[in-house]
Amino acid sequence: MPNKFDDEPDERSIALKGLNAVISRDLTLDQVEQDQPLPPLAREILYGTCRHYYSLEAALKARMPKPLRRKDQDVWALLMMGAYQLLYTRVPPHAAVNTSVELVQQLRKPWARALVNGVLRGLARDQEVAANDAEQNPAGSVAGEAHHNHPQWLAIALRHQYPETADALMQANNQRAPMALRVNTLRSTRAKIMQQLNEAGHPVSAGQLAETLMLDEPTAVLELPGHSAGHFSVQDAGAQLANACWDKSKPSTAHLLDACAAPGGKLHHALEYLQPKRFLALEWQPARLAALQLEAERLGHNQRTGDYRLGDATNLAWWDGVKFDRILLDAPCSGTGTLRRHPDIKLHPVDLEAQASKQLALLTNLWQTLQDGGELLYCTCSLLRDENDSILAQFIQQQPDAVISRFELPTGAATEYGWQLTPLDPATDGFYYARLQRGPKTVEVEQK
Ligand SMILES: C[S@@+](CC[C@H](N)C(=O)[O-])C[C@H]1O[C@@H](n2cnc3c(N)ncnc32)[C@H](O)[C@@H]1O
CATH class of the missing domain: 3.30.70.1170 (Sun protein; domain 3)
Incomplete structure (x- = not known):
């Protein structure tokens, strides 16, 4: 039976260009896909190589005579995707090696032909051993980042925060998302x-x-x-659970703000579920706002009484002074809860301190627009306390009228101030939700 991976050099060349952009230019897979639609094999290679980056890196480095120069990251990308096909797919080894050697031509680096050929052939010979080393034997020759396919900083953070489940969580992060x-x-x-x-x-x-x-x-x-x-x-099913966090005892929503609205999943769900009398969708990137409006049209929500506005939620230049009774703040974050869908996040540095200070700034600024007795749902797709409970801890410390309001979801676990979903439940990505009410701190807020 012919193998679907045979004879698709164009797709591999698209994958090479994309992977090189991710590795050398820090582009995200989403950005690569915006520039160039990804046919199935290119997508499989790109996502798979990012997902297994660290074990592939270890397997290759063990066979390289010396590290490649910075300017030869394109050759590195080619070796990585060749190794991915050898170790993680059913592409026949000869096809993985030969198509990689052919692609050297596109890089205009004839010297790399022998290197790619030699390294990948060696890997093909040892592929069973290599796969075992990389994935199954943490104490084996490939250690550290390689066996769990997470960068070291993230593995350390996850082990610290989830001491009992970190290994299972990292394994779950390496699966394909439903x-x-x-x-x-x-x-x-x-x-x-x-x-x-x-x-x-x-x-x-x-x-x-x-x-x-x-x-x-x-x-x-x-x-x-x-x-x-x-x-x-x-x-994602975990993203949909945002709607289960609102306080159901409040009968209706008069004025809803989604302060970081694009691409609009949670906003549109809230419109379907809360059916607010008015809403404002705020987003600071024009292209993302335009895409959000198109999505609103598809769903029929553009007919509703609401505004889609370009603005920066860390200031109030966009605000007309009319307060909201419900605010959704789905803050920009590390995205560490979505590694199954965005495995490239693992390859790029994350400035957690900068993220955290922006998250706190957003919360502090938006609080001014919430009416007394109103509620704010703080949300991230992060697994990390620094962007979650730690932001809430700082915020309630500085804000006398901010009260944590507890709730439960059908999956995940309670944290100090909110609720954490993780991909340990394969149905959901990792989301954090916390609900705040604006009112005097002395008010005891019941668990819903
Ligand atoms: C996590 S995404 C929101 C996802 C969205 N809630 C959904 O469910 O589809 C965060 C969004 O906030 C936007 N954003 C980041 N910083 C912002 C700011 N200062 N003001 C407004 N929007 C911002 C980003 O461009 C991005 O579209």
Whole structure:
């Protein structure tokens, strides 16, 4: 039977260009994909190489006569993707080696031909041993970052914060993410969408919320019937749980602010669920705001009473002075809860201190726009305390009228101030949620 990986040199050349941009120019996989749509094999190679970067690096370095120069990162990218195909896919070894050697031509570095050929052939010969070293034997010849495929700083942070589950968590971070849908309850029902998708050959099962569906197999969204009609959105099941954090005892929402709104998953879910009388979606990147508005049109939410505004949530230049009774702050963060979907995050340095000070600045600034008795949902897709409980701890210390309001979710675990989801539940990415109420500190807020 022909192997789907045979004879697709163009896809490999797209993968090489993309991987080189991720490694040498610090581009994210999302940015690579914006520049160049990724055909399936290119996507598999790019994501897979990033996911297993550290074990591949260790396997290659053990076979390299000396490190490559900085200006030869393109050759390094080529070796990495060759090694990925050898160690983690069913690409026949001869195809992985030969297509890599052929790609040297594109780099215009003829000297690299012998190197790529020699290193990958050696790896192909030892591939079983190499795979064992890299993935299964932490005490073996490949140690440290390699066996858990996380950078050292992150492995240390996770071991510190999750002493009992860090290894399982890192393993979970290295899996492929599932695909979840959120039914647009203003346009359809879960039962109808389930039936449509099952009939179209895309089996789905019910997720934790009444509007959540889990696809058995991740699928290109445009192939799913009902998508263009706005009957559902693709949204991680953990992200959907944001809506379960609001205080249900508050009967209605008069004025909702989503302060960091794009691409709009949580905003649109909140519009479907809370049905606020008015809303404001704020975003500081014009292209992201435009994409958010297109998504609103697809879902039919552009008809609702609300504004989509370009603005920086660390200041109040965008604000008309009318206070909000509910604020969603889905703060920019390290993204360490989403490594399954964004494995490239592991390759790039993260300035946690800068992130944390921005998160606190956002919270402090937005607090001024929340009315008395109103609630603010603070959210990140981070697994790290520095961006989560630690921000809340600092904030309630400095803000006399900020009160932590507790809640429970069906998965994950309570933290000191909020709730942490992790991919230890394979249905969800890692999200942190904490709810604050504006009111005198003496008020005892009941657990919901
Ligand atoms: C984590 S994403 C939000 C995801 C979104 N809530 C959703 O569920 O689809 C954070 C967003 O905040 C935006 N952002 C970052 N800093 C901002 C600022 N100072 N003011 C407004 N938006 C900001 C980013 O461009 C990004 O689109």
